[in-house]
Amino acid sequence: MTKIAVTALVTALSTLAGCASITPTQTTESAYLVLDVKASPNDRNALLNDVTNAVKTHMSSARVNRGIPPATLPEKPTQFRLTNPFAGSSLGALAAASGTSTQVPVCDDSLLTISAADTGGMQYGESTSFFTCVVQYREGFQVNVYATFSEVTGGLTPQVIGATLAKQMVGGRSQFIPRAMNDVRTAVGRYGEVAIVDSYIPDSFRGAFVDSVSTVSKN
Known part of the structure; x- marks a missing residue:
């Protein structure tokens, strides 16, 4: 290994040690957006x-499921809710003991339900689920x-080291959420006035390439 390569490696590891722990850590963060459109x-x-x-x-x-509206439209819409399908079961207890969240979003009387995922960053320890x-x-x-x-941080595999350093400079794939x-808001905005009913977007979802956090946060 050349002197330049050794220096670069030492610098990279020093930067990594300064910006994140080398302890392997899996972190999951949630975000939501509720829109009203008068269409x-x-x-x-x-x-x-x-x-x-x-x-x-x-x-x-x-995975896309399309339904029909109820026979009598409600005066007010129902907002999604989080449920635990394994609550009270041994599987749910095992998940809780391991620190794994089993909450899933549910939407009553939905015309359209989309359960989507972005797995393009899995080799770097990143994954996104997107329910609409x-x-x-x-x-x-x-x-x-x-x-x-x-996302998975820490550890000394080349993929995780590279991803961790990149996130410190330009942000991770969370910035695309x-x-x-x-884009969903723009899509429904073609059909009527849109208002943000409620939202929560973690600041960690900011990035150098895309910074849309403030534009989907409720004022």
């Missing part, structure tokens, strides 16, 4: 198609987006 019922199919395309543009896989549902009510539609980002949310 006509006549635009339902086109709106659902555009939301689907907006999500698929950013994800490597997607659309509910119709008397005055329009409510769009719910719930995303999780998981707010952009995907923004």
